[in-house]
Amino acid sequence: xxxxxxxxxxxxxxxxxxxxxxxxxxxxxxxxxxxxxxxxxxxxxxxxxxxxxxxxxxxxxxxxxxxxxxxxxxxxxxxxxxxxxxxxxxxxxxxxxxxxxxxxxxxxxxxxxxxxxxxxxxxxxxxxxxxxxxxxxxxxxxxxxxxxxxxxxxxxxxxxxxxxxxxxxxxxxxxxxxxxxxxxxxxxxxxxxxxxxxxxxxxxxxxxxxxxxxxxxxxxxxxxxxxxxxxxxxxxxxxxxxxxxxxxxxxxxxxxxxxxxxxxxxxxxxxxxxxxxxxxxxxxxxxxxxxxxxxxxxxxxxxxxxxxxxxxxxxxxxxxxxxxxxxxxxxxxxxxxxxxxxxx
Amino acid sequence: xxxxxxxxxxxxxxxxxxxxxxxxxxxxxxxxxxxxxxxxxxxxxxxxxxxxxxxxxxxxxxxxxxxxxxxxxxxxxxxxxxxxxxxxxxxxxxxxxxxxxxxxxxxxxxxxxxxxxxxxxxxxxxxxxxxxxxxxxxxxxxxxxxxxxxxxxxxxxxxxxxxxxxxxxxxxxxxxxxxxxxxxxxxxxxxxxxxxxxxxxxxxxxxxxxxxxxxxxxxxxxxxxxxxxxxxxxxxxxxxxxxxxxxxxxxxxxxxxxxxxxxxxxxxxxxxxxxxxxxxxxxxxxxxxxxxxxxxxxxxxxxxxxxxxxxxxxxxxxxxxxxxxxxxxxxxxxxxxxxxxxxxxxxxxxxxxxxxxxxxxxxxxxxxxxxxxxxxxxxxxxxxxxxxxxxxxxx
Numbered sequence: 001x002x003x004x005x006x007x008x009x010x011x012x013x014x015x016x017x018x019x020x021x022x023x024x025x026x027x028x029x030x031x032x033x034x035x036x037x038x039x040x041x042x043x044x045x046x047x048x049x050x051x052x053x054x055x056x057x058x059x060x061x062x063x064x065x066x067x068x069x070x071x072x073x074x075x076x077x078x079x080x081x082x083x084x085x086x087x088x089x090x091x092x093x094x095x096x097x098x099x100x101x102x103x104x105x106x107x108x109x110x111x112x113x114x115x116x117x118x119x120x121x122x123x124x125x126x127x128x129x130x131x132x133x134x135x136x137x138x139x140x141x142x143x144x145x146x147x148x149x150x151x152x153x154x155x156x157x158x159x160x161x162x163x164x165x166x167x168x169x170x171x172x173x174x175x176x177x178x179x180x181x182x183x184x185x186x187x188x189x190x191x192x193x194x195x196x197x198x199x200x201x202x203x204x205x206x207x208x209x210x211x212x213x214x215x216x217x218x219x220x221x222x223x224x225x226x227x228x229x230x231x232x233x234x235x236x237x238x239x240x241x242x243x244x245x246x247x248x249x250x251x252x253x254x255x256x257x258x259x260x261x262x263x264x265x266x267x268x269x270x271x272x273x274x275x276x277x278x279x280x281x282x283x284x285x286x287x288x289x290x291x292x293x294x295x296x297x298x299x300x301x302x303x304x305x306x307x308x309x310x311x312x313x314x315x316x317x318x319x320x321x322x323x324x325x326x327x328x329x330x331x332x333x334x335x336x337x338x339x340x341x342x343x344x
Numbered sequence: 345x346x347x348x349x350x351x352x353x354x355x356x357x358x359x360x361x362x363x364x365x366x367x368x369x370x371x372x373x374x375x376x377x378x379x380x381x382x383x384x385x386x387x388x389x390x391x392x393x394x395x396x397x398x399x400x401x402x403x404x405x406x407x408x409x410x411x412x413x414x415x416x417x418x419x420x421x422x423x424x425x426x427x428x429x430x431x432x433x434x435x436x437x438x439x440x441x442x443x444x445x446x447x448x449x450x451x452x453x454x455x456x457x458x459x460x461x462x463x464x465x466x467x468x469x470x471x472x473x474x475x476x477x478x479x480x481x482x483x484x485x486x487x488x489x490x491x492x493x494x495x496x497x498x499x500x501x502x503x504x505x506x507x508x509x510x511x512x513x514x515x516x517x518x519x520x521x522x523x524x525x526x527x528x529x530x531x532x533x534x535x536x537x538x539x540x541x542x543x544x545x546x547x548x549x550x551x552x553x554x555x556x557x558x559x560x561x562x563x564x565x566x567x568x569x570x571x572x573x574x575x576x577x578x579x580x581x582x583x584x585x586x587x588x589x590x591x592x593x594x595x596x597x598x599x600x601x602x603x604x605x606x607x608x609x610x611x612x613x614x615x616x617x618x619x620x621x622x623x624x625x626x627x628x629x630x631x632x633x634x635x636x637x638x639x640x641x642x643x644x645x646x647x648x649x650x651x652x653x654x655x656x657x658x659x660x661x662x663x664x665x666x667x668x669x670x671x672x673x674x675x676x677x678x679x680x681x682x683x684x685x686x687x688x689x690x691x692x693x694x695x696x697x698x699x700x701x702x703x704x705x706x707x708x709x710x711x712x713x714x715x716x717x718x719x720x721x722x723x724x725x726x727x728x729x730x731x732x733x734x735x736x737x738x739x
Contacts, residue, residue, distance in 0.1 A: 009426070010426050011424035011425065011426040011427070013426075014425055014426075018625075035434060035437070037433060037434070037437050037494070037498065038429065038433075038434065041429070041433065041490075041494050044482075044483060045482070045483035045490065046483070157423045157424075158422070158423045158427075159422070159423050159424070159427055163377075163378040164376045164377055164378050164396040164398075164399075165396060165398055165399060292627065293613060293626065293627065293630065294613065294616065294617070294625070294626065295625055295627075296625050296626075296627055296628065
């Protein structure tokens with residue numbers, strides 16, 4: 001049985017605890033936050049515990065094999081390093097650190113001790129995104145030319161506009177956008193291992209919103225280039241991935257679980273593609289209805305598979321689902337997206 | 345009497361402030377620093393204490409120590425479970441801690457909710473009163489019910505403190521101008537479209553003026569100390585009756601959905617959930633444990649405030665519906681009766697109330713009748729059609 005401790009009982013903790021409770025061979029042996037009332041209430045609701053308000057005490061008493069670090073990114077580096085010192089693997093929420101230097105400290109400590117450190121890139125694990133990346137890697141699109149990733153509806157929650165208790169993300173370097181940038185970046189870096197330049201346009205659409213709430217970026221690479229859009233005011237909430245290759249193109253609406261490839265001989269393409277579109281819409285409607293009536297996972301469709309793979313890696317049954325190379329590239333791209341010198 | 349109201353910038357808070365001022369109390373209002381109600385409160389001679397209770401404040405205890413009574417209304421539903429938790433539980437904990445640390449003495453009146461009762465464990469048509477057991481599995485209910493239960497636990501920590509009296513008031517579904525939609529009707533499908541689940545359930549309605557009056561009475565009346573009161577109006581009306589009153593004033597479209605079918609879907613999903621080993625979870629709006637408390641038919645005993653305090657709700661159901669829905673009624677002029685611009689525009693366009701006399705007669709019979717209301721038989725399809733067309737088909 002893998003013993004798990006969770007620190008930071010914010011909104012995202014519910015997703016972690018629900019999924020950990022469903023995973024076989026995993027037991028939550030400690031939860032920790034600053035408020036005793038909060039710790040007790042969450043422990044009671046999810047049937048986990050014991051609860052701690054002292055992180056050091058939890059690390060000693062919970063004897064965890066894995067620590068989930070879910071506190072705001074500003075506090076994460078120290079908490080992750082302390083968990084690694086206790087020989088625990090770490091699963092951390094995104095963004096794993098407020099800057100690249102913080103990430104490097106954690107990465108180096110984990111590599112040195114031979115422990116797993118994984119940042120939560122759950123959008124990359126959604127079934128449609130996984131399918132799209134597999135198709136691209138299998139060469140079905142031919143030589144890849146361009147990749148577009150759009151995340152709409154980000155930064156739309158009321159908590160980002162609360163004037164009395166500002167959201168922690170506003171004080172991150174690069175602003176609240178950093179809290180979302182790793183989602184598209186983690187997908188782009190699956191196709192682009194490196195890039196030559198990044199040009200970013202950022203703006204604020206909501207009056208009075210602290211910082212920018214929209215980002216449009218061109219990631220210029222060779223042979224593949226990418227565009228990334230993160231917008232808060234376009235509805236519905238959507239993660240859209242489009243891949244263009246020399247032989248075919250692919251479109252993936254991740255939350256709607258829709259994926260189709262446009263290909264075929266020039267004469268028949270209009271007919272075969274229309275049929276493919278129809279079939280993919282029917283399939284995605286059925287899959288979305290099934291999920292919407294049997295789960296409350298919302299935008300966390302890929303999270304459970306990611307956790308399953310992570311715990312399989314902890315048990316030594318497979319490779320880590322997110323590698324150091326993935327995190328290096330993603331965090332580097334996030335830095336480039338938010339760097340002032342890349343703004344146009 | 346010096347009385348502090350938390351959540352004074354909210355819907356209920358405005359009515360409570362009015363009631364306190366009417367009684368001649370020296371009123372303080374604890375509001376969030378960004379609250380838009382601050383100017384209106386100050387204009388009315390209310391001392392504003394701008395504090396966000398979700399964050400601990402070292403000076404809070406000193407700033408509110410001079411109040412003899414505190415009406416704790418601050419609550420809400422946030423964007424996530426944690427936001428709801430912070431608003432309802434952590435805020436209350438911070439307030440209670442500040443009061444305990446300064447050794448505050450006085451009367452603390454806490455506004456809880458009907459949601460804390462264990463409705464799933466009760467048979468349909470059971471009587472809900474103050475002795476009804478609380479929810480035994482709060483974690484299975486929605487975030488609001490869960491946090492309101494936790495909030496009561498936090499408030500009860502004050503009970504052992506010397507010189508502190510605690511009263512808990514659990515209102516039913518508070519309504520009034522500005523809060524017309526009730527979750528016990530069903531679900532909103534749009535700005536003016538309501539998905540009506542069932543229709544014949546009597547709702548535990550509580551007109552906001554009556555809630556405010558009871559809360560102020562609790563602060564003043566020593567007999568309220570240590571007591572729990574349900575705040576629910578006598579002579580409850582059904583979902584259909586409430587909607588009919590609303591439709592007379594506004595063009596609300598109602599989409600009816602049979603409760604039996606809705607429940608069957610919920611049960612089917614639960615079966616699937618059990619069959620495949622708990623790996624699925626129905627969405628909140630199809631989770632019967634969450635939804636059943638607002639859909640099951642119960643009876644409500646409103647008598648305890650009258651028995652213990654000698655208090656009677658000052659506004660009858662007829663008058664409450666008139667104030668809520670009729671244009672130009674008294675609530676519309678109140679500073680707390682502010683409605684969004686788009687709603688005001690809509691109200692200007694709507695047709696005049698068709699027959700206010702009919703609404704009056706429909707409810708007067710119940711109001712004047714001391715016997716419990718009779719169960720309503722569903723109207724015939726012909727009668728429903730005639731009513732929709734505006735013809736009088738009799739009671």
